[in-house]
Amino acid sequence: MAVRSVFDSGVLRSEFEKAGINTHFIPLIWKHVLQNPNSEFNEVPSLPSAAYPILNSKFKFSTSTAHSVLESLDNVTTKLLIKLQNGSFVEAVIMRYDSRLGTCAGKPRSGGPRATLCISSQVGCKMGCTFCATGSMGFKSNLSSGEIVEQLVHASRFCHIRNIVFMGMGEPMNNYTSLVEAIRIMTGFPFQQSPKRITVSTVGIIHAIKKFHDDLPSVNLAVSLHAPRQDIRCQIMPAARAFPLEKLMDALRVYQKNSQQKIFIEYIMLDGVNDGEQHAHQLGQLLEMLQVVVNLIPFNPIGSLSDFSTSTDKRVVSFQKILRGSYNIRTTIRKQMGQDISGACGQLVVNLPVKGPLESSGLLTDIEDLRV
Numbered sequence: 001m002a003v004r005s006v007f008d009s010g011v012l013r014s015e016f017e018k019a020g021i022n023t024h025f026i027p028l029i030w031k032h033v034l035q036n037p038n039s040e041f042n043e044v045p046s047l048p049s050a051a052y053p054i055l056n057s058k059f060k061f062s063t064s065t066a067h068s069v070l071e072s073l074d075n076v077t078t079k080l081l082i083k084l085q086n087g088s089f090v091e092a093v094i095m096r097y098d099s100r101l102g103t104c105a106g107k108p109r110s111g112g113p114r115a116t117l118c119i120s121s122q123v124g125c126k127m128g129c130t131f132c133a134t135g136s137m138g139f140k141s142n143l144s145s146g147e148i149v150e151q152l153v154h155a156s157r158f159c160h161i162r163n164i165v166f167m168g169m170g171e172p173m174n175n176y177t178s179l180v181e182a183i184r185i186m187t188g189f190p191f192q193q194s195p196k197r198i199t200v201s202t203v204g205i206i207h208a209i210k211k212f213h214d215d216l217p218s219v220n221l222a223v224s225l226h227a228p229r230q231d232i233r234c235q236i237m238p239a240a241r242a243f244p245l246e247k248l249m250d251a252l253r254v255y256q257k258n259s260q261q262k263i264f265i266e267y268i269m270l271d272g273v274n275d276g277e278q279h280a281h282q283l284g285q286l287l288e289m290l291q292v293v294v295n296l297i298p299f300n301p302i303g304s305l306s307d308f309s310t311s312t313d314k315r316v317v318s319f320q321k322i323l324r325g326s327y328n329i330r331t332t333i334r335k336q337m338g339q340d341i342s343g344a345c346g347q348l349v350v351n352l353p354v355k356g357p358l359e360s361s362g363l364l365t366d367i368e369d370l371r372v
């Protein structure tokens, strides 16, 4: 068996249980690892003696390395290229934003500097969305819970991470067990991320949505709807054939009834495909009975990988106006970030080499809240 990440909690827990070691020691080990990344398991204090040989022979502080870092020209987006122990690469993107910028109802906004980390859950993705660079890679492998958590560990070296979104490479709900395990680690000691500031984005894996709230209460759900009709969804998201829109909407209604949480709807704006006034009305009618926030995402060109074009600003704004004005649906337009380093939505695909070793990147200070 390959050496596992110490954050692969299921494996670590079962090794401890087999040896009769109390699993309550596990978070204390994690605390030591986070505070002393260059130490060794033998230096973790006060563990039962049987724990040390298990840790030393079967686990590592980190199975992945932050191979390189790329910063956007505007300095608000940082992309980490992370090398896994099997030689594959995934990307994690830090987005920074000052939520005090601008005004709200004529008054200064509250808040402050924010950092959002966009995490990958798989190497590649099998959903094949035609507007997405990751989809063009095909599916390579699932990440373990430890490999998912390690992205947070690497990113935290740059700045304090306030929000986490599972919107990087992969469909998180297709790696459900690791997803749940990773989020439970992130929200427990010593990470203590707020579940309310974690968002999992899915193309609409219905059977996973049905159990999501029970497994991860308070964690936010975002659905990449991208079209108000099944035929258009199938055209741009082939995987939608397995998840009919009507059944997806039923699952969302049940989810909202049980969770009482609003749902984030992601909608990529593709010129001439899904960005017309009629689409805005169809979307409004589809969502009217739910509590949602719609996030309109201007399409990021992915070179020769796709034939789509970006909707004009005028069309995006008009789409937003219809949802707001006719259906009273809170609708935001996602700010474009990190396009120059392919760190924007739908652009995550591993490109080697990238410039700049991690050591030369320096610490970052400002930050962003992606969601609204």
Ligand code: SF4
Pocket (backbone or CB within 6 Å): 125, 126, 127, 128, 129, 132, 133, 134, 135, 136, 168, 169, 170, 171, 203, 346
């Ligand atoms: S948009 Fe998400 S689900 Fe679709 S191919 Fe890309 S990574 Fe996979």
